[in-house]
Amino acid sequence: xxxxxxxxxxxxxxxxxxxxxxxxxxxxxxxxxxxxxxxxxxxxxxxxxxxxxxxxxxxxxxxxxxxxxxxxxxxxxxxxxxxxxxxxxxxxxxxxxxxxxxxxxxxxxxxxxxxxxxxxxxxxxxxxxxxxxxxxxxxxxxxxxxxxxxxxxxxxxxxxxxxxxxxxxxxxxxxxxxxxxxxxxxxxxxxxxxxxxxxxxxxxxxxxxxxxxxxxxxxxxxxxxxxxxxxxxxxxxxxxxxxxxxxxxxxxxxxxxxxxxxxxxxxxxxxxxxxxxxxxxxxxxxxxxxxxxxxxxxxxxxxxxxxxxxxxxxxxxxxxxxxxxxxxxxxxxxxxxxxxxxxxxxxxxxxxxxxxxxxxxxxxxxxxxxxxxxxxxxxxxxxxxxxxxxxxxxxxxxxxxxxxxxxxxxxxxxxxxxxxxxxxxxxxxxxxxxxxxxxxxxxxxxxxxxxxxxxxxxxxxxxxxxx
Ligand SMILES: Cc1cc2nc3c(=O)[nH]c(=O)nc-3n(C[C@H](O)[C@H](O)[C@H](O)COP(=O)(O)OP(=O)(O)OC[C@H]3O[C@@H](n4cnc5c(N)ncnc54)[C@H](O)[C@@H]3O)c2cc1C
Numbered sequence: 001x002x003x004x005x006x007x008x009x010x011x012x013x014x015x016x017x018x019x020x021x022x023x024x025x026x027x028x029x030x031x032x033x034x035x036x037x038x039x040x041x042x043x044x045x046x047x048x049x050x051x052x053x054x055x056x057x058x059x060x061x062x063x064x065x066x067x068x069x070x071x072x073x074x075x076x077x078x079x080x081x082x083x084x085x086x087x088x089x090x091x092x093x094x095x096x097x098x099x100x101x102x103x104x105x106x107x108x109x110x111x112x113x114x115x116x117x118x119x120x121x122x123x124x125x126x127x128x129x130x131x132x133x134x135x136x137x138x139x140x141x142x143x144x145x146x147x148x149x150x151x152x153x154x155x156x157x158x159x160x161x162x163x164x165x166x167x168x169x170x171x172x173x174x175x176x177x178x179x180x181x182x183x184x185x186x187x188x189x190x191x192x193x194x195x196x197x198x199x200x201x202x203x204x205x206x207x208x209x210x211x212x213x214x215x216x217x218x219x220x221x222x223x224x225x226x227x228x229x230x231x232x233x234x235x236x237x238x239x240x241x242x243x244x245x246x247x248x249x250x251x252x253x254x255x256x257x258x259x260x261x262x263x264x265x266x267x268x269x270x271x272x273x274x275x276x277x278x279x280x281x282x283x284x285x286x287x288x289x290x291x292x293x294x295x296x297x298x299x300x301x302x303x304x305x306x307x308x309x310x311x312x313x314x315x316x317x318x319x320x321x322x323x324x325x326x327x328x329x330x331x332x333x334x335x336x337x338x339x340x341x342x343x344x345x346x347x348x349x350x351x352x353x354x355x356x357x358x359x360x361x362x363x364x365x366x367x368x369x370x371x372x373x374x375x376x377x378x379x380x381x382x383x384x385x386x387x388x389x390x391x392x393x394x395x396x397x398x399x400x401x402x403x404x405x406x407x408x409x410x411x412x413x414x415x416x417x418x419x420x421x422x423x424x425x426x427x428x429x430x431x432x433x434x435x436x437x438x439x440x441x442x443x444x445x446x447x448x449x450x451x452x453x454x455x456x457x458x459x460x461x462x463x464x465x466x467x
Contacts, residue, residue, distance in 0.1 A: 010050055010071060018053070018067045022060040024100055027052040037097055040081035040089050041142070043319035044395035047089040049076070054097045058206045061096060062174045065204065068094040069176075069456065076459040077204050080120050080144020084324060084425040087200070087459045088147070098146060101206055106131060111212040112169060117205040119145045121155075122311045129308035133212040136161050138422075139249055139274060141311040149208055150199050151422035152377040154385060156220070156276040156310050157213075159247040159365030165196035165375055166366065167211045173203035176456040180206075194447040197377030198436075199421050200460040201444070202451045218307050219277040219284040223291060224261070224299040227252050227269040231294045232337035235271055236360055238290045240331065240383060244365035246287055249274040252340050253357040254348060260299050269344055270298060276310055277302075323398045324389035325405040326423035327413035327434075328382035332360060336412055343408045347390065353401070355391035358408070360384060378440040379418055386412055387423050421461050432461050442466070 010028075019026040027034040028051055037052045050073060053064040068075045074093030081088050081097075089095060098118025104127040105114040111133065115124055122141020128134055136157030137148050153164020161167060170184035171192065181203075183192040194202055225231050232252055239248040251272040255265045275291075277284040281304050288302065332340070340358045347356040362384055372380045388409050390401040419427075419434035436444055441463065448455070449465035 014067070014071065015051065018051075018063065021063045022053060022055060024056040024060045025052075025054040027054070037095075038089070039319070040078070040083070040086070041319060042082075042084060042322060044321040044398065045083075045086040045089060046395075047086065047091040049090055049095045050092050052095045052097050054100055056100050058172070058174060058180050061098075061101075061204050061206055062178050062180065064094065064096045065174055065176070065456070066178050074459070075456060077146075077200050077457065078144075079118055079146025080142055080148075082140075082143045083147060084322065084423070085461075086426065090459060096204055098144075098204070098206075104128075106133065106212075108133070111214070113210050113212055115145055115208045115210060117146045117207060121145055121148060122313070125308045125311055128212060129306050132214055132216045134161075134215040134307045135164070135167055135210050135212050137164055139310075140314065142314055145208060146205055147200070148422060150195060150197075150205065152197050152420060154361060154363070154367075154420070154422075156247055156249070156274070156307075157215075157278070158363065158367055159244045160278050161213050162366040162370060163377060164210075165377060166370055167213075168196060168208060169211055170209040171195050171205050172207040173205045175203040176452040176454065184209075190443075190447050191451060193374075194376050194444050196375035197421065197440075198444050198447070198463065200457055201448055201463050203457060215278055215307050217280070217304050218310070219279065219281050219302055219304050220275060220307075220310050221301040221303055221305070222299060223271075223273045223275055223288075223297055223302055224255065225271040225273070225291075225295050225297055227271050227341060228295070229334045229337040229341065231271055232340060233332055233334050234294045235273065235291060236332045236362060236384065238294075239362040240364060242287055245278045245283075247276050247365075248362055250360040250362070251357055252344065252360070253355065254344075255298070258299070260301070262298075265298055269341060274310070275302060276307075280304065320391045321393060321395055321398065322389055322391045323401045323405060324387055324423065324425050325409040325427065326385070326387050326420050326425075327409050328379055328416065328418035328420075329384045329386055329413050330382075331384060332412065339408065339411055343404060347401075347404055352392050352394075352397045353390055354393060355389075357387075357389050358412075359387040359389070361386070373439065376436065376440055376444055378437050379420065382418060385420060385423075388412075424461065432463070435461055436463065
């Protein structure tokens with residue numbers, strides 16, 4: 001008997017064999033839990049895999065890879081399911097959903113942690129907080145450690161402690177030929193280099209080992225200012241000039257209807273910034289003074305808190321329909337900031353645009369102190385990352401957003417190429433060379449040829465094996 005879904009025709013006997021081999025769940029359309037497991041973070045990325053395997057250990061993971069290969073099924077590997085490019089789901093293929101590989105083993109004395117390939121950033125952050133330890137991921141607790149780490153990892157602590165990959169010590173992964181290998185500075189160093197920025201191109205990561213930092217308290221939270229060309233340009237400049245202890249994520253967006261904002265401010269364009277200062281309130285005071293002097297803050301919610309307090313839990317039912325564009329710039333001047341304001345004002349006037357936002361992330365600091373060729377994340381010297389995004393209510397409204405997203409991004413980036421794997425959506429095949437400049441791409445292609453010559457793992461920003 002066979003079961004047909006999407007492009008795959010599966011033999012039920014073989015499926016039963018897989019279910020008997022693995023200790024985790026094997027879900028197919030119609031089985032309990034399949035529909036829940038099918039969905040990813042973005043609501044419009046709605047696909048129907050033929051099989052979803054939820055491994056409980058490395059052997060299960062290897063069995064899932066082997067099953068997919070034996071049955072000609074395309075593989076999608078899922079950590080936290082936040083890819084904006086549908087990389088962690090696949091129509092008619094096999095999803096390896098790592099949600100059960102969520103262990104966090106902390107070695108307090110050596111300040112290291114071994115983290116399962118399917119853990120989430122928030123869960124790891126909370127586990128570390130119990131010991132006064134931190135590791136920087138991004139800004140959202142439900143993002144998977146798997147995806148964010150393999151792409152680089154830009155977050156609340158990046159200017160002080162670098163990208164997530166700058167704190168990565170070792171990786172255990174299941175390769176395309178079913179081997180379980182450990183890559184670190186001594187074992188398979190080329191593979192370890194490639195895994196730090198090269199995404200899911202090389203196998204399924206079942207465990208990461210990270211270096212941790214001791215940070216008990218930060219001064220952090222939201223600072224909301226009116227958005228004008230001067231405040232935006234000034235905010236970014238101050239964030240770039242600040243000591244590394246301060247990392248800022250600067251969003252220009254309409255003010256949400258938050259209770260601490262005057263009703264008249266709701267919907268007005270504001271600078272909605274998330275600031276993390278590693279140190280005390282007293283130490284932060286002079287660093288923050290220039291930001292507060294730009295304009296009277298509409299809300300100043302900065303406070304001393306454990307680092308884990310920076311991660312606000314999201315509602316489980318938050319699944320946006322969104323499009324985004326990503327790039328790098330050196331700064332934003334007054335003209336660039338005015339363009340941001342004009343473009344957002346024009347787009348937000350359209351009834352289908354629920355949210356339009358420009359996010360500016362001043363980089364530098366510890367990120368820039370790592371050599372450009374030390375990892376597969378190559379944009380070490382870029383001063384500013386930018387994301388331009390739109391949220392609409394229906395998938396068929398997304399395409400109309402792309403031209404303005406592209407135009408605004410190109411104007412702010414001043415035409416310079418560059419892209420960050422974790423924020424590049426499905427922008428077309430040429431973008432791979434923005435994410436990986438020529439030398440990086442060539443080296444990645446050689447590593448790919450060694451570890452995944454048949455391109456088994458291609459639901460990612462795919463590097464083709466060198467020939
Ligand atoms: C709301 C939101 C906030 C974000 N904030 C930040 C941020 O602050 N900083 C930042 O750097 N990024 C951020 N991102 C981007 C995020 O890092 C990427 O979307 C990342 O790929 C998500 O990882 P994931 O495991 O959740 O995604 P998934 O969709 O599960 O995976 C993404 C890619 O990684 C691969 N992958 C995942 N886990 C593994 C694994 N264990 N082994 C092998 N391959 C794997 C997948 O196959 C896929 O190609 C954000 C994204 C969203 C949606």
